[in-house]
Amino acid sequence: MVDKLISHINGICLLNGEEIEIVKELVREKDVPRKHFVHRAGEIAQYSAFILEGCLRSYTIDQNGFEHILQFAPENWWISDMYSFVKQTPSELNIDALLDSKVLILSRDCQLRIFDRIPKLERYFRVLTENALASSNHRTLDYLSLPAKVRYQKFCDLYPTLINTLPQKQIASYIGITPEFLSKLRGERS
Amino acid sequence: MVDKLISHINGICLLNGEEIEIVKELVREKDVPRKHFVHRAGEIAQYSAFILEGCLRSYTIDQNGFEHILQFAPENWWISDMYSFVKQTPSELNIDALLDSKVLILSRDCQLRIFDRIPKLERYFRVLTENALASSNHRTLDYLSLPAKVRYQKFCDLYPTLINTLPQKQIASYIGITPEFLSKLRGERS
DNA sequence: CTTATTTCTTAACCTATATTAAGAAATCGA
DNA sequence: TCGATTTCTTAATATAGGTTAAGAAATAAG
CATH class of the missing domain: 2.60.120.10 (Jelly Rolls)
Structure with a gap:
Protein backbone atom coordinates (compact mmCIF):
# COMPACT_ATOMS: atom_id res chain seq x y z
CA MET A 1 0.00 0.00 0.00
CA SER A 136 -6.21 28.27 -0.16
CA ASN A 137 -5.70 31.72 -1.65
CA HIS A 138 -8.25 30.94 -4.31
CA ARG A 139 -10.72 29.88 -1.68
CA THR A 140 -10.15 33.08 0.28
CA LEU A 141 -10.81 35.21 -2.78
CA ASP A 142 -13.96 33.22 -3.50
CA TYR A 143 -15.28 34.04 -0.03
CA LEU A 144 -14.46 37.69 -0.49
CA SER A 145 -15.99 38.10 -3.92
CA LEU A 146 -18.60 35.45 -4.70
CA PRO A 147 -22.12 34.72 -3.40
CA ALA A 148 -22.87 31.31 -1.91
CA LYS A 149 -24.51 29.92 -5.03
CA VAL A 150 -21.44 30.49 -7.20
CA ARG A 151 -19.16 29.10 -4.50
CA TYR A 152 -21.29 25.96 -4.51
CA GLN A 153 -21.12 25.64 -8.30
CA LYS A 154 -17.35 26.02 -8.21
CA PHE A 155 -17.16 23.36 -5.52
CA CYS A 156 -19.14 20.97 -7.71
CA ASP A 157 -16.82 21.61 -10.64
CA LEU A 158 -13.70 21.24 -8.54
CA TYR A 159 -14.60 18.18 -6.48
CA PRO A 160 -17.16 16.16 -8.50
CA THR A 161 -16.22 13.00 -6.59
CA LEU A 162 -17.01 14.49 -3.21
CA ILE A 163 -20.44 15.69 -4.32
CA ASN A 164 -21.54 12.09 -4.70
CA THR A 165 -19.88 10.58 -1.65
CA LEU A 166 -20.41 13.19 1.05
CA PRO A 167 -23.59 14.38 2.77
CA GLN A 168 -24.67 17.85 1.68
CA LYS A 169 -24.32 19.28 5.14
CA GLN A 170 -20.56 18.68 5.02
CA ILE A 171 -20.34 20.57 1.76
CA ALA A 172 -22.44 23.41 3.15
CA SER A 173 -20.04 23.63 6.07
CA TYR A 174 -17.06 23.79 3.71
CA ILE A 175 -18.49 26.54 1.55
CA GLY A 176 -19.54 28.52 4.59
CA ILE A 177 -23.35 28.32 4.64
CA THR A 178 -26.03 26.42 6.56
CA PRO A 179 -27.38 23.13 5.21
CA GLU A 180 -30.86 24.69 5.00
CA PHE A 181 -29.62 27.45 2.76
CA LEU A 182 -27.72 25.02 0.54
CA SER A 183 -30.90 23.00 0.17
CA LYS A 184 -32.71 26.16 -0.92
CA LEU A 185 -30.01 27.04 -3.47
CA ARG A 186 -30.15 23.55 -4.94
CA GLY A 187 -33.90 23.79 -5.27
CA GLU A 188 -33.68 26.96 -7.36
CA ARG A 189 -34.13 26.83 -11.14
CA SER A 190 -31.32 27.81 -13.57
CA MET B 1 19.95 46.68 1.20
CA SER B 136 -4.19 31.26 5.38
CA ASN B 137 -5.95 28.35 7.05
CA HIS B 138 -6.52 30.45 10.13
CA ARG B 139 -8.01 33.20 8.03
CA THR B 140 -10.34 30.73 6.31
CA LEU B 141 -11.60 29.42 9.63
CA ASP B 142 -12.13 32.97 10.84
CA TYR B 143 -14.39 33.67 7.85
CA LEU B 144 -16.32 30.48 8.47
CA SER B 145 -16.86 30.94 12.17
CA LEU B 146 -16.57 34.58 13.24
CA PRO B 147 -18.71 37.69 12.70
CA ALA B 148 -17.12 40.74 11.08
CA LYS B 149 -16.57 42.59 14.35
CA VAL B 150 -14.45 39.82 15.82
CA ARG B 151 -12.50 39.45 12.58
CA TYR B 152 -11.73 43.15 12.77
CA GLN B 153 -10.57 42.89 16.37
CA LYS B 154 -8.31 39.97 15.49
CA PHE B 155 -6.90 41.95 12.60
CA CYS B 156 -6.05 44.83 14.94
CA ASP B 157 -4.29 42.44 17.34
CA LEU B 158 -2.41 40.69 14.57
CA TYR B 159 -1.29 43.69 12.50
CA PRO B 160 -1.14 46.71 14.83
CA THR B 161 1.32 48.44 12.49
CA LEU B 162 -1.01 48.28 9.51
CA ILE B 163 -3.91 49.77 11.47
CA ASN B 164 -2.01 53.02 11.75
CA THR B 165 -0.49 53.19 8.29
CA LEU B 166 -3.30 52.00 6.02
CA PRO B 167 -6.66 53.60 5.20
CA GLN B 168 -9.59 51.82 6.80
CA LYS B 169 -11.13 50.91 3.50
CA GLN B 170 -8.17 48.66 2.71
CA ILE B 171 -8.64 46.85 5.98
CA ALA B 172 -12.37 46.49 5.36
CA SER B 173 -11.57 44.92 2.02
CA TYR B 174 -9.16 42.46 3.65
CA ILE B 175 -11.60 41.34 6.32
CA GLY B 176 -14.37 41.01 3.78
CA ILE B 177 -16.80 43.85 4.56
CA THR B 178 -17.65 47.28 3.12
CA PRO B 179 -15.93 50.41 4.45
CA GLU B 180 -19.35 51.74 5.54
CA PHE B 181 -19.98 48.69 7.67
CA LEU B 182 -16.51 48.84 9.23
CA SER B 183 -17.14 52.46 10.10
CA LYS B 184 -20.37 51.40 11.81
CA LEU B 185 -18.62 48.64 13.77
CA ARG B 186 -15.94 51.03 14.96
CA GLY B 187 -18.59 53.48 16.11
CA GLU B 188 -20.23 50.90 18.38
CA ARG B 189 -19.66 50.96 22.14
CA SER B 190 -17.98 48.04 23.96
C1' DC C 1 -1.82 77.91 0.99
C1' DT C 2 -5.61 76.38 -1.65
C1' DT C 3 -8.10 73.32 -4.19
C1' DA C 4 -9.02 68.64 -5.62
C1' DT C 5 -9.23 64.07 -4.33
C1' DT C 6 -9.70 60.48 -1.32
C1' DT C 7 -11.40 58.68 2.88
C1' DC C 8 -14.65 58.49 6.71
C1' DT C 9 -19.16 58.84 8.92
C1' DT C 10 -24.07 58.56 9.35
C1' DA C 11 -28.55 57.11 8.25
C1' DA C 12 -32.43 55.09 5.74
C1' DC C 13 -33.52 51.24 3.35
C1' DC C 14 -32.54 46.59 1.18
C1' DT C 15 -31.03 41.59 0.57
C1' DA C 16 -28.45 37.42 1.23
C1' DT C 17 -28.16 34.29 4.43
C1' DA C 18 -29.30 32.55 9.30
C1' DT C 19 -32.61 30.63 12.57
C1' DT C 20 -36.25 27.84 14.06
C1' DA C 21 -39.29 24.28 13.51
C1' DA C 22 -41.39 20.26 11.79
C1' DG C 23 -42.13 16.60 8.69
C1' DA C 24 -40.12 13.48 4.91
C1' DA C 25 -36.47 10.79 3.17
C1' DA C 26 -32.46 8.30 3.59
C1' DT C 27 -29.08 5.75 6.02
C1' DC C 28 -27.27 3.24 9.91
C1' DG C 29 -26.97 -0.17 13.45
C1' DA C 30 -28.58 -4.13 15.72
C1' DT D 1 -35.46 -6.35 8.64
C1' DC D 2 -36.89 -2.63 11.48
C1' DG D 3 -36.49 1.01 14.60
C1' DA D 4 -33.25 4.80 15.52
C1' DT D 5 -30.54 8.26 13.93
C1' DT D 6 -29.00 11.33 10.61
C1' DT D 7 -29.84 14.05 6.67
C1' DC D 8 -32.74 16.76 3.62
C1' DT D 9 -36.54 19.87 2.52
C1' DT D 10 -39.70 23.62 3.10
C1' DA D 11 -41.39 27.73 4.97
C1' DA D 12 -41.99 31.57 8.11
C1' DT D 13 -39.40 34.86 10.48
C1' DA D 14 -35.09 37.36 11.88
C1' DT D 15 -30.59 39.67 11.23
C1' DA D 16 -25.84 40.73 9.75
C1' DG D 17 -24.12 43.13 6.56
C1' DG D 18 -24.81 45.62 1.88
C1' DT D 19 -26.39 49.71 -0.85
C1' DT D 20 -27.15 54.35 -1.72
C1' DA D 21 -26.49 58.97 -0.82
C1' DA D 22 -24.66 63.09 1.00
C1' DG D 23 -21.90 65.80 3.91
C1' DA D 24 -17.54 66.14 6.89
C1' DA D 25 -12.80 65.24 7.56
C1' DA D 26 -8.44 64.21 6.07
C1' DT D 27 -4.86 63.96 2.75
C1' DA D 28 -2.60 64.85 -1.54
C1' DA D 29 -1.25 67.77 -5.29
C1' DG D 30 -0.30 72.02 -7.53
Whole structure:
Protein backbone atom coordinates (compact mmCIF):
# COMPACT_ATOMS: atom_id res chain seq x y z
CA MET A 1 0.00 0.00 0.00
CA VAL A 2 2.94 2.33 0.60
CA ASP A 3 3.41 2.15 -3.17
CA LYS A 4 0.59 4.59 -3.55
CA LEU A 5 2.60 7.20 -1.67
CA ILE A 6 5.74 6.34 -3.62
CA SER A 7 4.01 6.94 -6.93
CA HIS A 8 2.61 10.17 -5.64
CA ILE A 9 6.11 11.34 -4.70
CA ASN A 10 7.49 10.13 -8.04
CA GLY A 11 4.99 12.39 -9.75
CA ILE A 12 7.01 15.30 -8.37
CA CYS A 13 10.58 13.97 -7.99
CA LEU A 14 11.97 10.51 -8.75
CA LEU A 15 13.21 8.40 -5.84
CA ASN A 16 15.84 5.67 -6.18
CA GLY A 17 15.55 2.24 -4.54
CA GLU A 18 17.39 3.21 -1.39
CA GLU A 19 15.28 6.30 -0.88
CA ILE A 20 12.11 4.31 -1.33
CA GLU A 21 13.23 1.98 1.45
CA ILE A 22 13.81 4.89 3.80
CA VAL A 23 10.35 6.26 3.13
CA LYS A 24 8.81 2.84 3.74
CA GLU A 25 10.50 2.64 7.13
CA LEU A 26 9.41 6.05 8.34
CA VAL A 27 5.75 5.85 7.51
CA ARG A 28 3.15 3.75 9.34
CA GLU A 29 -0.07 2.33 7.94
CA LYS A 30 -3.27 2.81 9.90
CA ASP A 31 -6.96 1.97 9.54
CA VAL A 32 -9.37 4.73 10.42
CA PRO A 33 -13.01 3.62 10.57
CA ARG A 34 -15.73 6.17 9.81
CA LYS A 35 -16.17 8.72 12.60
CA HIS A 36 -12.89 7.81 14.26
CA PHE A 37 -10.39 10.57 14.95
CA VAL A 38 -6.77 10.89 13.91
CA HIS A 39 -6.41 14.14 15.82
CA ARG A 40 -8.34 16.14 18.39
CA ALA A 41 -8.47 19.86 19.18
CA GLY A 42 -6.30 20.73 22.16
CA GLU A 43 -3.56 18.26 21.30
CA ILE A 44 -0.33 19.06 19.48
CA ALA A 45 -0.42 17.64 15.96
CA GLN A 46 2.26 14.94 15.87
CA TYR A 47 1.33 13.44 12.54
CA SER A 48 0.48 14.27 8.99
CA ALA A 49 -1.62 11.64 7.22
CA PHE A 50 -1.56 10.51 3.58
CA ILE A 51 -4.89 9.02 2.51
CA LEU A 52 -4.69 5.61 0.81
CA GLU A 53 -8.44 4.96 0.81
CA GLY A 54 -11.55 6.77 2.00
CA CYS A 55 -11.82 10.39 3.05
CA LEU A 56 -10.92 12.44 6.12
CA ARG A 57 -11.70 16.03 7.04
CA SER A 58 -10.34 18.73 9.36
CA TYR A 59 -12.71 21.13 11.13
CA THR A 60 -13.23 23.41 14.13
CA ILE A 61 -16.20 23.56 16.44
CA ASP A 62 -17.20 27.14 17.28
CA GLN A 63 -18.61 28.56 20.53
CA ASN A 64 -22.15 27.67 19.45
CA GLY A 65 -21.23 24.09 18.72
CA PHE A 66 -21.26 24.44 14.94
CA GLU A 67 -18.68 22.60 12.85
CA HIS A 68 -16.69 24.43 10.16
CA ILE A 69 -14.78 22.30 7.70
CA LEU A 70 -11.33 23.49 6.67
CA GLN A 71 -10.31 20.62 4.42
CA PHE A 72 -11.50 17.40 2.84
CA ALA A 73 -8.80 14.84 2.12
CA PRO A 74 -9.77 12.10 -0.33
CA GLU A 75 -7.30 9.52 -1.76
CA ASN A 76 -3.80 10.77 -2.45
CA TRP A 77 -4.10 13.88 -0.32
CA TRP A 78 -2.25 14.79 2.84
CA ILE A 79 -4.06 16.15 5.87
CA SER A 80 -2.86 17.64 9.14
CA ASP A 81 -3.30 20.74 11.24
CA MET A 82 -0.51 22.62 9.45
CA TYR A 83 -0.31 25.29 12.14
CA SER A 84 0.02 22.91 15.05
CA PHE A 85 2.19 20.48 13.08
CA VAL A 86 4.68 23.19 12.12
CA LYS A 87 4.70 25.24 15.32
CA GLN A 88 4.14 22.29 17.67
CA THR A 89 1.50 24.23 19.59
CA PRO A 90 -1.93 22.96 20.69
CA SER A 91 -4.36 22.72 17.83
CA GLU A 92 -7.89 24.01 17.33
CA LEU A 93 -8.76 21.42 14.71
CA ASN A 94 -10.28 17.98 14.79
CA ILE A 95 -9.47 15.47 12.09
CA ASP A 96 -11.71 12.46 11.58
CA ALA A 97 -12.81 10.01 8.91
CA LEU A 98 -15.97 10.63 6.88
CA LEU A 99 -15.72 7.14 5.35
CA ASP A 100 -13.90 4.00 6.43
CA SER A 101 -10.34 4.90 5.53
CA LYS A 102 -6.77 3.71 5.38
CA VAL A 103 -3.91 6.17 5.83
CA LEU A 104 -0.15 6.43 6.19
CA ILE A 105 1.09 8.55 9.05
CA LEU A 106 4.34 10.48 9.25
CA SER A 107 5.47 12.27 12.41
CA ARG A 108 6.89 15.80 12.28
CA ASP A 109 10.11 14.44 13.77
CA CYS A 110 10.49 11.87 11.03
CA GLN A 111 9.62 14.45 8.42
CA LEU A 112 12.31 16.87 9.55
CA ARG A 113 14.91 14.09 9.77
CA ILE A 114 13.89 12.81 6.35
CA PHE A 115 14.54 16.25 4.84
CA ASP A 116 18.22 15.99 5.79
CA ARG A 117 18.59 12.46 4.46
CA ILE A 118 16.58 12.94 1.25
CA PRO A 119 16.54 16.55 0.07
CA LYS A 120 14.24 15.49 -2.77
CA LEU A 121 11.53 15.07 -0.17
CA GLU A 122 12.01 18.59 1.00
CA ARG A 123 11.22 19.50 -2.59
CA TYR A 124 8.19 17.19 -2.63
CA PHE A 125 6.71 18.86 0.43
CA ARG A 126 7.65 22.33 -0.79
CA VAL A 127 5.72 21.72 -4.00
CA LEU A 128 2.71 20.26 -2.15
CA THR A 129 2.67 23.20 0.23
CA GLU A 130 2.92 25.71 -2.61
CA ASN A 131 -0.05 24.07 -4.30
CA ALA A 132 -2.04 23.99 -1.09
CA LEU A 133 -1.33 27.66 -0.50
CA ALA A 134 -2.37 28.56 -4.03
CA SER A 135 -5.68 26.72 -3.53
CA SER A 136 -6.21 28.27 -0.16
CA ASN A 137 -5.70 31.72 -1.65
CA HIS A 138 -8.25 30.94 -4.31
CA ARG A 139 -10.72 29.88 -1.68
CA THR A 140 -10.15 33.08 0.28
CA LEU A 141 -10.81 35.21 -2.78
CA ASP A 142 -13.96 33.22 -3.50
CA TYR A 143 -15.28 34.04 -0.03
CA LEU A 144 -14.46 37.69 -0.49
CA SER A 145 -15.99 38.10 -3.92
CA LEU A 146 -18.60 35.45 -4.70
CA PRO A 147 -22.12 34.72 -3.40
CA ALA A 148 -22.87 31.31 -1.91
CA LYS A 149 -24.51 29.92 -5.03
CA VAL A 150 -21.44 30.49 -7.20
CA ARG A 151 -19.16 29.10 -4.50
CA TYR A 152 -21.29 25.96 -4.51
CA GLN A 153 -21.12 25.64 -8.30
CA LYS A 154 -17.35 26.02 -8.21
CA PHE A 155 -17.16 23.36 -5.52
CA CYS A 156 -19.14 20.97 -7.71
CA ASP A 157 -16.82 21.61 -10.64
CA LEU A 158 -13.70 21.24 -8.54
CA TYR A 159 -14.60 18.18 -6.48
CA PRO A 160 -17.16 16.16 -8.50
CA THR A 161 -16.22 13.00 -6.59
CA LEU A 162 -17.01 14.49 -3.21
CA ILE A 163 -20.44 15.69 -4.32
CA ASN A 164 -21.54 12.09 -4.70
CA THR A 165 -19.88 10.58 -1.65
CA LEU A 166 -20.41 13.19 1.05
CA PRO A 167 -23.59 14.38 2.77
CA GLN A 168 -24.67 17.85 1.68
CA LYS A 169 -24.32 19.28 5.14
CA GLN A 170 -20.56 18.68 5.02
CA ILE A 171 -20.34 20.57 1.76
CA ALA A 172 -22.44 23.41 3.15
CA SER A 173 -20.04 23.63 6.07
CA TYR A 174 -17.06 23.79 3.71
CA ILE A 175 -18.49 26.54 1.55
CA GLY A 176 -19.54 28.52 4.59
CA ILE A 177 -23.35 28.32 4.64
CA THR A 178 -26.03 26.42 6.56
CA PRO A 179 -27.38 23.13 5.21
CA GLU A 180 -30.86 24.69 5.00
CA PHE A 181 -29.62 27.45 2.76
CA LEU A 182 -27.72 25.02 0.54
CA SER A 183 -30.90 23.00 0.17
CA LYS A 184 -32.71 26.16 -0.92
CA LEU A 185 -30.01 27.04 -3.47
CA ARG A 186 -30.15 23.55 -4.94
CA GLY A 187 -33.90 23.79 -5.27
CA GLU A 188 -33.68 26.96 -7.36
CA ARG A 189 -34.13 26.83 -11.14
CA SER A 190 -31.32 27.81 -13.57
CA MET B 1 19.95 46.68 1.20
CA VAL B 2 20.13 43.02 0.17
CA ASP B 3 21.42 42.46 3.69
CA LYS B 4 17.87 42.70 4.93
CA LEU B 5 16.97 39.64 2.89
CA ILE B 6 20.11 37.82 3.98
CA SER B 7 19.28 38.30 7.66
CA HIS B 8 15.75 37.15 7.02
CA ILE B 9 17.06 33.96 5.42
CA ASN B 10 19.58 33.51 8.22
CA GLY B 11 16.71 33.53 10.68
CA ILE B 12 15.69 30.20 9.15
CA CYS B 13 18.93 28.64 7.84
CA LEU B 14 22.48 30.01 7.93
CA LEU B 15 24.12 30.90 4.63
CA ASN B 16 27.91 30.90 4.10
CA GLY B 17 29.79 33.67 2.26
CA GLU B 18 29.62 32.00 -1.12
CA GLU B 19 25.91 31.37 -0.83
CA ILE B 20 25.29 34.96 0.14
CA GLU B 21 27.07 36.06 -3.04
CA ILE B 22 24.86 33.84 -5.17
CA VAL B 23 21.73 35.27 -3.59
CA LYS B 24 22.99 38.81 -4.18
CA GLU B 25 23.51 38.08 -7.85
CA LEU B 26 20.09 36.59 -8.45
CA VAL B 27 17.96 39.22 -6.84
CA ARG B 28 17.29 42.72 -8.22
CA GLU B 29 16.46 45.85 -6.29
CA LYS B 30 13.54 47.98 -7.42
CA ASP B 31 11.74 51.13 -6.30
CA VAL B 32 7.98 51.00 -6.36
CA PRO B 33 6.31 54.37 -5.76
CA ARG B 34 2.86 54.45 -4.18
CA LYS B 35 0.12 53.24 -6.55
CA HIS B 36 2.59 51.71 -8.99
CA PHE B 37 2.16 48.08 -9.97
CA VAL B 38 4.59 45.19 -9.75
CA HIS B 39 2.11 42.83 -11.36
CA ARG B 40 -1.18 43.06 -13.24
CA ALA B 41 -4.08 40.63 -13.64
CA GLY B 42 -3.91 38.76 -16.94
CA GLU B 43 -0.11 38.47 -16.96
CA ILE B 44 1.88 35.45 -15.85
CA ALA B 45 3.61 36.14 -12.54
CA GLN B 46 7.33 36.15 -13.32
CA TYR B 47 8.51 37.53 -10.01
CA SER B 48 8.15 37.21 -6.30
CA ALA B 49 8.99 40.37 -4.35
CA PHE B 50 10.65 40.78 -0.94
CA ILE B 51 9.71 44.06 0.70
CA LEU B 52 12.64 46.14 1.99
CA GLU B 53 10.59 49.25 2.78
CA GLY B 54 6.96 50.30 2.49
CA CYS B 55 3.97 48.05 1.88
CA LEU B 56 2.43 46.27 -1.11
CA ARG B 57 -0.84 44.41 -1.50
CA SER B 58 -2.35 41.79 -3.80
CA TYR B 59 -6.01 41.95 -4.77
CA THR B 60 -8.65 41.01 -7.34
CA ILE B 61 -11.26 43.23 -8.90
CA ASP B 62 -14.65 41.52 -9.16
CA GLN B 63 -17.31 41.85 -11.86
CA ASN B 64 -18.80 44.88 -10.13
CA GLY B 65 -15.49 46.66 -9.95
CA PHE B 66 -14.93 46.08 -6.24
CA GLU B 67 -11.45 45.33 -4.95
CA HIS B 68 -10.81 42.38 -2.61
CA ILE B 69 -7.46 42.27 -0.87
CA LEU B 70 -5.78 38.90 -0.52
CA GLN B 71 -2.56 39.98 1.16
CA PHE B 72 -0.72 42.91 2.66
CA ALA B 73 3.06 42.72 2.51
CA PRO B 74 4.90 45.08 4.87
CA GLU B 75 8.70 45.00 5.44
CA ASN B 76 10.32 41.57 5.43
CA TRP B 77 7.44 39.82 3.72
CA TRP B 78 7.33 38.19 0.33
CA ILE B 79 4.48 38.80 -2.07
CA SER B 80 3.49 37.22 -5.39
CA ASP B 81 0.53 35.56 -7.02
CA MET B 82 1.46 32.12 -5.74
CA TYR B 83 -0.89 30.36 -8.15
CA SER B 84 0.37 32.07 -11.27
CA PHE B 85 3.98 32.04 -10.07
CA VAL B 86 3.95 28.29 -9.45
CA LYS B 87 1.80 27.15 -12.38
CA GLN B 88 2.98 29.85 -14.81
CA THR B 89 -0.59 30.55 -15.89
CA PRO B 90 -2.23 33.97 -16.29
CA SER B 91 -3.06 35.56 -13.00
CA GLU B 92 -6.22 37.12 -11.58
CA LEU B 93 -4.38 39.29 -9.09
CA ASN B 94 -2.98 42.79 -9.16
CA ILE B 95 -0.05 43.72 -6.94
CA ASP B 96 0.69 47.36 -6.22
CA ALA B 97 2.28 49.60 -3.61
CA LEU B 98 0.18 51.21 -0.88
CA LEU B 99 3.16 53.32 0.21
CA ASP B 100 6.36 54.33 -1.54
CA SER B 101 8.31 51.10 -1.40
CA LYS B 102 11.57 49.38 -2.16
CA VAL B 103 11.65 45.67 -3.00
CA LEU B 104 13.90 42.87 -4.18
CA ILE B 105 12.58 40.79 -7.03
CA LEU B 106 13.36 37.16 -7.78
CA SER B 107 12.14 35.41 -10.92
CA ARG B 108 10.61 31.93 -10.78
CA ASP B 109 13.39 30.73 -13.09
CA CYS B 110 16.07 32.00 -10.76
CA GLN B 111 14.26 30.57 -7.80
CA LEU B 112 14.10 27.09 -9.28
CA ARG B 113 17.75 27.23 -10.32
CA ILE B 114 18.75 28.49 -6.90
CA PHE B 115 17.08 25.47 -5.26
CA ASP B 116 19.52 23.16 -7.05
CA ARG B 117 22.55 25.22 -6.17
CA ILE B 118 21.61 26.00 -2.56
CA PRO B 119 19.28 23.39 -1.06
CA LYS B 120 19.13 25.49 2.11
CA LEU B 121 17.04 27.96 0.16
CA GLU B 122 14.60 25.25 -0.76
CA ARG B 123 14.24 24.84 2.98
CA TYR B 124 13.85 28.59 3.49
CA PHE B 125 11.00 28.76 1.02
CA ARG B 126 9.43 25.56 2.31
CA VAL B 127 9.30 27.04 5.80
CA LEU B 128 7.90 30.35 4.54
CA THR B 129 5.26 28.56 2.52
CA GLU B 130 4.27 26.36 5.47
CA ASN B 131 3.83 29.45 7.61
CA ALA B 132 1.84 31.21 4.94
CA LEU B 133 -0.42 28.19 4.56
CA ALA B 134 -0.96 27.97 8.31
CA SER B 135 -1.98 31.66 8.38
CA SER B 136 -4.19 31.26 5.38
CA ASN B 137 -5.95 28.35 7.05
CA HIS B 138 -6.52 30.45 10.13
CA ARG B 139 -8.01 33.20 8.03
CA THR B 140 -10.34 30.73 6.31
CA LEU B 141 -11.60 29.42 9.63
CA ASP B 142 -12.13 32.97 10.84
CA TYR B 143 -14.39 33.67 7.85
CA LEU B 144 -16.32 30.48 8.47
CA SER B 145 -16.86 30.94 12.17
CA LEU B 146 -16.57 34.58 13.24
CA PRO B 147 -18.71 37.69 12.70
CA ALA B 148 -17.12 40.74 11.08
CA LYS B 149 -16.57 42.59 14.35
CA VAL B 150 -14.45 39.82 15.82
CA ARG B 151 -12.50 39.45 12.58
CA TYR B 152 -11.73 43.15 12.77
CA GLN B 153 -10.57 42.89 16.37
CA LYS B 154 -8.31 39.97 15.49
CA PHE B 155 -6.90 41.95 12.60
CA CYS B 156 -6.05 44.83 14.94
CA ASP B 157 -4.29 42.44 17.34
CA LEU B 158 -2.41 40.69 14.57
CA TYR B 159 -1.29 43.69 12.50
CA PRO B 160 -1.14 46.71 14.83
CA THR B 161 1.32 48.44 12.49
CA LEU B 162 -1.01 48.28 9.51
CA ILE B 163 -3.91 49.77 11.47
CA ASN B 164 -2.01 53.02 11.75
CA THR B 165 -0.49 53.19 8.29
CA LEU B 166 -3.30 52.00 6.02
CA PRO B 167 -6.66 53.60 5.20
CA GLN B 168 -9.59 51.82 6.80
CA LYS B 169 -11.13 50.91 3.50
CA GLN B 170 -8.17 48.66 2.71
CA ILE B 171 -8.64 46.85 5.98
CA ALA B 172 -12.37 46.49 5.36
CA SER B 173 -11.57 44.92 2.02
CA TYR B 174 -9.16 42.46 3.65
CA ILE B 175 -11.60 41.34 6.32
CA GLY B 176 -14.37 41.01 3.78
CA ILE B 177 -16.80 43.85 4.56
CA THR B 178 -17.65 47.28 3.12
CA PRO B 179 -15.93 50.41 4.45
CA GLU B 180 -19.35 51.74 5.54
CA PHE B 181 -19.98 48.69 7.67
CA LEU B 182 -16.51 48.84 9.23
CA SER B 183 -17.14 52.46 10.10
CA LYS B 184 -20.37 51.40 11.81
CA LEU B 185 -18.62 48.64 13.77
CA ARG B 186 -15.94 51.03 14.96
CA GLY B 187 -18.59 53.48 16.11
CA GLU B 188 -20.23 50.90 18.38
CA ARG B 189 -19.66 50.96 22.14
CA SER B 190 -17.98 48.04 23.96
C1' DC C 1 -1.82 77.91 0.99
C1' DT C 2 -5.61 76.38 -1.65
C1' DT C 3 -8.10 73.32 -4.19
C1' DA C 4 -9.02 68.64 -5.62
C1' DT C 5 -9.23 64.07 -4.33
C1' DT C 6 -9.70 60.48 -1.32
C1' DT C 7 -11.40 58.68 2.88
C1' DC C 8 -14.65 58.49 6.71
C1' DT C 9 -19.16 58.84 8.92
C1' DT C 10 -24.07 58.56 9.35
C1' DA C 11 -28.55 57.11 8.25
C1' DA C 12 -32.43 55.09 5.74
C1' DC C 13 -33.52 51.24 3.35
C1' DC C 14 -32.54 46.59 1.18
C1' DT C 15 -31.03 41.59 0.57
C1' DA C 16 -28.45 37.42 1.23
C1' DT C 17 -28.16 34.29 4.43
C1' DA C 18 -29.30 32.55 9.30
C1' DT C 19 -32.61 30.63 12.57
C1' DT C 20 -36.25 27.84 14.06
C1' DA C 21 -39.29 24.28 13.51
C1' DA C 22 -41.39 20.26 11.79
C1' DG C 23 -42.13 16.60 8.69
C1' DA C 24 -40.12 13.48 4.91
C1' DA C 25 -36.47 10.79 3.17
C1' DA C 26 -32.46 8.30 3.59
C1' DT C 27 -29.08 5.75 6.02
C1' DC C 28 -27.27 3.24 9.91
C1' DG C 29 -26.97 -0.17 13.45
C1' DA C 30 -28.58 -4.13 15.72
C1' DT D 1 -35.46 -6.35 8.64
C1' DC D 2 -36.89 -2.63 11.48
C1' DG D 3 -36.49 1.01 14.60
C1' DA D 4 -33.25 4.80 15.52
C1' DT D 5 -30.54 8.26 13.93
C1' DT D 6 -29.00 11.33 10.61
C1' DT D 7 -29.84 14.05 6.67
C1' DC D 8 -32.74 16.76 3.62
C1' DT D 9 -36.54 19.87 2.52
C1' DT D 10 -39.70 23.62 3.10
C1' DA D 11 -41.39 27.73 4.97
C1' DA D 12 -41.99 31.57 8.11
C1' DT D 13 -39.40 34.86 10.48
C1' DA D 14 -35.09 37.36 11.88
C1' DT D 15 -30.59 39.67 11.23
C1' DA D 16 -25.84 40.73 9.75
C1' DG D 17 -24.12 43.13 6.56
C1' DG D 18 -24.81 45.62 1.88
C1' DT D 19 -26.39 49.71 -0.85
C1' DT D 20 -27.15 54.35 -1.72
C1' DA D 21 -26.49 58.97 -0.82
C1' DA D 22 -24.66 63.09 1.00
C1' DG D 23 -21.90 65.80 3.91
C1' DA D 24 -17.54 66.14 6.89
C1' DA D 25 -12.80 65.24 7.56
C1' DA D 26 -8.44 64.21 6.07
C1' DT D 27 -4.86 63.96 2.75
C1' DA D 28 -2.60 64.85 -1.54
C1' DA D 29 -1.25 67.77 -5.29
C1' DG D 30 -0.30 72.02 -7.53
